[in-house]
Amino acid sequence: MGERNRDASRGYYQESWRVLKRNPVAMVCMIIVILLTLVAVLAPFIAPYDPNAIDMPSKLKAPCPEHLFGCDEMGRDILSRCIYGCRISLSVGLVSQLIALVIGYFMGVCAGYFGGKVDAVISFMIQVFSSLPDLLLAMALMFALGRGLANLYIALGVLSWAKTARLIRGTVLQLKQKEYVQACRIDGGSSLRIIMRHLLPNCIPTLIITVTMGIPSAILSEASLSFLGLGVRSPMASWGAMISASKMFIRTSPFYSLFPGFCMIITVIAFNMLGDGLRDALDPKLRK
Amino acid sequence: MKQYLIKRVLLAAGILFAISIITFFVLNIIPGDPVALMLGDNADPQAIETVRHNLGMDKPLVQQYLEWITGFMTGNMGESYFQHKPVSSMLVTSFGYTARLAAVSYAVALALGLSIGIIAALNRGNAIDHTLMTLAVAGISAPSFWVAIVLQIFIGLRFKAIPISGLGKPAAYLLPCLSLGMRYAASIARITRTSMLEVMNQDFIRTARAKGLSRRRTVMVHMFRNALIPIITVVGTDLTTLFAGSMLTESVFNIPGMGALLVDNITKRDIPVVQGGVMVVAMLCVLIYLAVDLLYAAVDPNIRLGGDR
Numbered sequence: 001m002g003e004r005n006r007d008a009s010r011g012y013y014q015e016s017w018r019v020l021k022r023n024p025v026a027m028v029c030m031i032i033v034i035l036l037t038l039v040a041v042l043a044p045f046i047a048p049y050d051p052n053a054i055d056m057p058s059k060l061k062a063p064c065p066e067h068l069f070g071c072d073e074m075g076r077d078i079l080s081r082c083i084y085g086c087r088i089s090l091s092v093g094l095v096s097q098l099i100a101l102v103i104g105y106f107m108g109v110c111a112g113y114f115g116g117k118v119d120a121v122i123s124f125m126i127q128v129f130s131s132l133p134d135l136l137l138a139m140a141l142m143f144a145l146g147r148g149l150a151n152l153y154i155a156l157g158v159l160s161w162a163k164t165a166r167l168i169r170g171t172v173l174q175l176k177q178k179e180y181v182q183a184c185r186i187d188g189g190s191s192l193r194i195i196m197r198h199l200l201p202n203c204i205p206t207l208i209i210t211v212t213m214g215i216p217s218a219i220l221s222e223a224s225l226s227f228l229g230l231g232v233r234s235p236m237a238s239w240g241a242m243i244s245a246s247k248m249f250i251r252t253s254p255f256y257s258l259f260p261g262f263c264m265i266i267t268v269i270a271f272n273m274l275g276d277g278l279r280d281a282l283d284p285k286l287r288k
Numbered sequence: 289m290k291q292y293l294i295k296r297v298l299l300a301a302g303i304l305f306a307i308s309i310i311t312f313f314v315l316n317i318i319p320g321d322p323v324a325l326m327l328g329d330n331a332d333p334q335a336i337e338t339v340r341h342n343l344g345m346d347k348p349l350v351q352q353y354l355e356w357i358t359g360f361m362t363g364n365m366g367e368s369y370f371q372h373k374p375v376s377s378m379l380v381t382s383f384g385y386t387a388r389l390a391a392v393s394y395a396v397a398l399a400l401g402l403s404i405g406i407i408a409a410l411n412r413g414n415a416i417d418h419t420l421m422t423l424a425v426a427g428i429s430a431p432s433f434w435v436a437i438v439l440q441i442f443i444g445l446r447f448k449a450i451p452i453s454g455l456g457k458p459a460a461y462l463l464p465c466l467s468l469g470m471r472y473a474a475s476i477a478r479i480t481r482t483s484m485l486e487v488m489n490q491d492f493i494r495t496a497r498a499k500g501l502s503r504r505r506t507v508m509v510h511m512f513r514n515a516l517i518p519i520i521t522v523v524g525t526d527l528t529t530l531f532a533g534s535m536l537t538e539s540v541f542n543i544p545g546m547g548a549l550l551v552d553n554i555t556k557r558d559i560p561v562v563q564g565g566v567m568v569v570a571m572l573c574v575l576i577y578l579a580v581d582l583l584y585a586a587v588d589p590n591i592r593l594g595g596d597r
Contacts, residue, residue, distance in 0.1 A: 127299070128306045131574050135532035140566050143554045144314045220431055224536055227433050228551050243434055247540065254441045261434035268429040 016205075019281040026277020032270040040087040049077035051084040051237045060253045069259045072242070073249060078256065081237035082263050088238045089267060092152050092222040093215035099157025101211055104164025105203065109195050111165065112172025122165065129162035138221055142230045149232055152225065156218045164210045171206050172199055205282040212275040216268040223264060239264050292585060300578045307570045308360070312353045315563050343369070356563070365564035370556055375564040378549065383568070385455060385545035389537065390530045393465040397472035397526075402519075404473065405480025406512065412485060420477065427474025432533050436467035436540040453542040460541075468537045472526050479522045483515035490514075517584075524580030528573040 020026055039046060049067075055075035063070040069078035111122035129137075141155035175181060181198050189197075223240030225231035232238045239260040246256040340346050344355065359366060365375035408420040444452035444463055451460040487493065488511060496506045535547025542548075546565060553561040 124302065124306070128303050128310070131303050131528075131577055132307065132570055133529050133532040133573060135529075135535065136566055136569055139550060139554060140311060140314050140562070143557075143562060144317065216429070223431055224433065227431075227536060228539060228547075230551070230554060240431075243431075243437065247437060250437060250441050251445060257434070257437045257441065261430070261438065264434065265426065265430050269425060272425065272429055 016281040020277055023277045023280065025273055026281070029270040029274040029277065032266065033274055036086055036090060036267055036270065039083055040090045043083050043087045047077075047080035047083045049080040051076060051080040052235045053077075060249060060256070062253070063255055070253065070255045072256060073245065076237075078242070078259055081242060082239070082260055084237040085239040085242060085260060086263065086267070088149065088232060088236065089219045089222060089264070090215075092149070092156060093218045093271070095153040096156035096160065096218045097211045097214040099153065100160040100164050100214060101207055103157070103161035104210070105168055105200075105207065107161065108165035108168025109172055109199060109203075112169040113176065113191065113195060113199065119169075123169070126162045126166050126169075129159065130166070132159075134159055134217070134221055135224055138225055139228070139230055142225060147230060147233050149236070152222055152231055155225075156221055160214050160218065163214065164207070167206050167210055168203055171203055175199055175202050209275060209279050209282060212271060212278055216271040216275075219264070219268060219271070289585065293582065296578060296581055296585075300574050304571060304574050307574070308357055308567060309353070311563060311566050311570065312356060313349070315559055315566075316349060316352070360564070360567060365567075366560040368553075368561050369558045371558075375560050378561060379546070379564055379568055382545050382549040385543050386531065386534050386538065386547065388455065389461075389464055389468065389543060389545060390534045392461050393468035393534070393537075394472060394527070394530060396465050396469035397476060398523075400469065400473035401476025402480055404477040406484060406507065408477065408481045409484035409488065410507065417481075421481070424474040424477045427470050428478075430471070431536075432468055432471050433536040433540050435470055436464065436537055439463045439467050440540070455541075455543050464537050464541045464543065467540075468530075468533055471533065472530070475522060475526065476519065479518055480515065483518045484511055487511045487514045520580065520583060524576060527576045531569050531572065 020030075053076060055071070058067070058071045058075040060073055061067055061071040061075070067077050067079065069082060072078055072081065107122050107125070111119040111126075137159045138155050141158065142151060145151035145155060175198070181194060184194055184198055222231055222238065223243070226238040226240030227244040229241075229244065232241060234241065242260040243257060246253070246260070249256050337346075344352060347355075356366065363376060365379070367374055368378060371378070404420050404424070408417045411417045440452045440463060444450055449459055450462055451457060452463060454460055455464070493506060493510055496510045497503070501510075531546065534545065535550065537543070538545040538547040539551065546569065550562060550565045553565070
């Protein structure tokens with residue numbers, strides 16, 4: 001029976017992949033996401049300069065062949081800083097969403113599977129967390145934790161678990177009624193076994209979608225926090241921090257503000273559209 | 289209905305209570321003593337103790353919380369550590385700026401978003417629709433603070449009549465409200481389009497056209513009204529993030545609103561101000577969600593006539 005299960009699920013993912021492949025927008029976005037990931041991973045090899053190397057003589061230099069994106073107020077190469085910024089953005093997006101996924105899955109499964117009082121308490125917590133604007137809660141958490149990359153992972157992870165938990169709870173409520181879950185329970189299967197063996201594999205599509213959709217909002221939150229001076233510590237090259245620093249120089253060096261912003265828009269659009277595509281591909285109800 | 293109303297109000301109260309606990313404890317269990325920071329590096333421990341005592345910081349946290357929350361409910365949010373002004377009056381002043389900015393921006397967003405959404409829906413599938421929806425995706429993905437800076441560069445610096453900081457003259461509202469409103473216009477446009485398309489194919493629209501109503505009247509009265517319910521939900525969620533969004537916009541345009549107040553005082557570690565600010569914004573958000581739910585209940589007979597939720 002395990003064999004057959006695995007075959008069925010392989011068929012499902014193959015089918016999803018087939019649907020996704022036929023969606024040109026999603027495929028283009030997927031390629032962009034892969035490229036961005038490569039840029040982030042290979043940053044030290046691609047960046048033409050050290051992102052933190054100060055070179056006062058070329059301060060606020062306009063884009064030229066040596067510095068394609070120009071230089072910032074301390075003569076640091078903006079292209080190199082954008083490349084390292086990609087590293088920060090993607091890592092914040094990914095790590096915070098993985099934290100959210102673990103907390104969210106655990107809470108959502110407990111709420112959906114056990115029901116009753118457990119569900120009441122967890123659902124209440126979900127509502128508390130979703131009534132606060134993300135940025136406000138993130139600001140409070142960064143106040144408590146202090147600035148820094150690791151603290152950003154934690155703050156943004158903690159504040160996005162509620163979305164995952166709500167979706168997982170809904171999915172589990174439906175799955176609980178399925179015959180194979182009932183059968184396993186009658187068979188004497190433990191709750192842990194049901195949760196890990198039967199519910200988890202069936203929640204994976206939901207989890208893939210929430211992580212992909214959560215990454216761009218985490219990236220935007222990180223940029224907002226860094227923009228307000230509550231994110232990464234200087235001199236770390238975060239896109240938000242760069243945009244914030246460029247505010248002072250819009251009269252003389254508008255290029256400084258534009259490049260990090262373009263990087264951000266491309267990244268966020270790519271993840272959002274890929275998320276849309278994945279949702280269409282993974283949701284059997286939307287399949288023809 | 290009455291039962292639902294009571295349940296929903298109690299839930300909102302419970303959520304607020306939980307938020308007050310989270311806010312208080314998150315902000316008060318922090319590494320680094322604000323008093324030591326306040327008095328400087330060379331402060332003598334005796335002096336630090338005295339100040340801590342005067343501020344009530346040597347009491348147990350639970351007692352501090354109870355004192356704070358009872359004060360909060362009677363409108364007394366304590367005094368700023370550094371400015372020695374009551375927090376409530378500081379909040380009122382800066383909230384005025386944020387509220388004006390948010391209100392005008394959202395009005396812009398509604399006007400733009402609803403019309404773009406309707407136009408796109410009526411042009412489904414053609415070039416106008418594709419262009420508008422691509423713009424909407426870009427609008428959702430661009431950080432509002434960056435859009436603000438771009439507008440400053442390309443509009444503010446070109447036209448002398450449009451100031452790029454403060455909210456003094458009416459013209460000063462243009463750029464902040466456009467940059468903040470754009471993001472919301474984009475999400476309103478998307479949901480309006482989807483919602484209109486869903487309504488469009490229904491029988492009563494065909495009936496309305498068949499019985500000879502003008503296209504304009506069919507669109508505005510029959511389609512738009514029925515498409516409104518999903519739009520209301522989005523508006524509710526938007527209003528809560530609007531405060532957060534306006535904090536960023538304020539920072540670009542040097543507007544002394546809630547955002548500036550919170551960021552400043554987070555850096556200074558002025559706990560009473562941050563605490564009061566976070567709590568007031570949270571309270572507004574919970575009230576907005578409550579209002580949206582009740583509005584929803586009034587519109588949707590499934591909720592109004594009972595059911596278990």
